[in-house]
Amino acid sequence: MLTNQDLNQISQRGITPEMVEHQLDEIKKGFPFLKIEAAAAVGNGIFSPTPEERDKYVEEWSKYQEEGHKVVKFVPASGAASRMFKNLFAFLTADYDVPTTDFEKEFFDKRKKFAFKHELCGKCKENNDGACVCDLIKAGNYKEVVANLLEAKGLNYGQLPKGLLLFHSYEDGPRTPMEEHLVEAALYASSDGEANIHFTVSHDHLELFKKKVEEKKAYYEKKYNVHFNVSFSEQKPSTDTIAANPDNTPFRNEDGSLLFRPGGHGALIENLNEIDSDVVFIKNIDNVVPDRIKDETVLYKKLIAGILVDVQKQVFEYLRILESGKYSHEKIEEMIRFVQHTLCCRKHDIKELEDADLVIYLKNKLNRPIRVCGVVKNVGEPGGGPFLCYNADGTVSPQILESSQIDTNNAEYVKMFKEGTHFNPVDLVCATKDYKGNKFNLPKYVDRSTGFISSKSKNGKELKALELPGLWNGAMSDWNTVFVEVPIGTFNPVKTVNDLLREQHQ
Structure with a gap:
């Protein structure tokens, strides 16, 4: 099926023929739908902090920032507008x-x-x-x-990329989303007078981004009394996926070469894996607001970050106790309650495990990357939703699902998706190091069976496109996840140019 010319083309992308064959097989077979226990809700998978709890976690984040940890704001900004x-x-x-x-x-x-x-x-x-x-x-x-x-x-x-369009008007001149993200980084993601921000951009737009950052950086550094370290990365060619014809054979360009397409935002798990940081905020490029209503966004970013470092502190303490071997049965039970209630990771037959097996189970579940996801009340916007889903090992844990991952022939699942109380606005803060300070290898925690197939066309010809497990969907499937309710005011994406006419962007 693959010619010598194909093999050369594949090799130049850093892909193997076996990977291409595997992708074609996935396109042919499709992906299994996820088994769902319930849509997450407040009291069942979603934490809704009281004002007192909110203040406590915001204070916790402020203390963490003062301790000199490295914090990075990671902004997927690859798309053209x-x-x-x-x-x-x-x-x-x-x-x-x-x-x-x-x-x-x-x-x-x-x-x-x-x-x-x-x-x-x-x-x-x-x-x-x-x-x-x-x-x-x-x-x-x-x-x-x-x-x-x-x-x-x-x-x-x-x-142009969305990040370089003029979004908001100010007395000192209009701002792009890229600039709004610099401002946000200064307001909640800085530490020791440094704000680190990383944009993932397409190759065609890299120089434009660099030029705009150099043009604007000094102005915002002076305005917010902070030094910006801005870095960029591109989606790796090795994460592109092969396109197929409707009959599942490789789709070919007019010159006979194979067509590879970007594998979707799930490819960015590779870029995220290269970020060396204690805490990483993730937020889409177009979800920004003018300064006059930034306070709410900043407050709730600090809140979810405070929850993250609080959860991490407890996880690390438990892992050190387990490693020492000095623990009582009561302490093990306390850890089980933490995994079940705080991390919402449940194993229905856990009572059948002996203590030695419980310790192995707890180590496996605790020693993973952690993410806290802000979720907002469902107001009919498109987007993935927070669910409690079954994993391959039989446990149930919080996951963010897209509609394509749900079996539409299952009336119960469709009802759950339609009646879900919340959805995911891509508002994440992540901890990607273990209790010994080593970086987790993030691709290890991807559920490879959660990709999906979409229908596209090129030059008027239909094709099947393979999307990798989404960055905040299957690519983070095996992370510890905490869903936190945040106000709808923190979610203001710009999907069409007329969205800029909404009151929030004026």
Whole structure:
């Protein structure tokens, strides 16, 4: 099936032929659905702190920061913003010339509310003999305005990464999401006057990001009295996956070469694995707000970080006791309660284990990476949800599931997903070192059976794409997970350009 040319192409990506054959086999067979016990809820898998508890954990995080630990803010920022402008791209090719859909009308009616309005106006004048946006609209030339926003002759927003678009207006000039993340890092993720932030970017956008950081860094360092260490990484070619035809044979480009596609955000577990840090915050590039409403975001980031270091402290203490061999039966029972209630990891037949087996079980469950995930009340936004799921070893633990991982023929599961009280806004804080200070090897904790197959097309031809286990789904399946309820105000993603017109982004 694979030619010598294929083998060369595979080798250049750092992939083996066996891996490609395995991926094709996965595409053919598909992935098993997960076995679910329940949707997580407050009191059953989700912790909802009282105001007193919240203050205690925020204080705990402040103390941790003062102790000089290394903290990194990890921001997946690889994607181009083209999907943000899907509706406007459609307008450019439509057989009408004036705004017709509700989306188009809103974009033009409220155009002066966008943070990029001055830059757009400048490009319109530059490319249209001094005619500004208003002049073009008066002349009925709406499409020229959109072309100046999206195309290379203008702002090129259709090809730029989301992190480098102008999102928010300020008196001292508009800000990009990249800048908002620098500000956030200064406000809750700094230690010893240092703020470390890591962006995962696509190869095509790396230099643009570096240039923008160099342009803006000194300004924010002075404003927040902090030194930024900004680093970047790209998704590794070795994490790309082969595409297949509908009949499961390898999909080939017009020149006969194999088509490889990025394996989705799950590939970033490799990038995360290279971060040497005591604590890592993870948050998507587009989930940022202006300074006027940042306080709530900052408060709850400190809260979930405080819970993380509190849980970690207890885990480390238990592991040291187990290693010493000096423990009573009562202490073992205390550890079991902690694993069951705080980590929500349950083993239904645990009472049948002898003490020696219990110790092995506890060591295995405690000595793992830890993540605390903020979850918000479900208001119908798309996204994964927090569930309690069965693992291969028969235990039940908290997991974040996407709809594609749920068997839609199982009415009970569909009901759980639809009626779930919370969903995951990608609001994570992670501890990736063990109780001896060694880094965990994160790929070891991936559940490889949680990938999924999606339908895509290239040059008008249908294809099957293999998505790796998602970064906060199967890629963190074997981590200790704590779900914490956070307010919906901490979740403000920008999926379309008109989302920037929402009150939270003004």
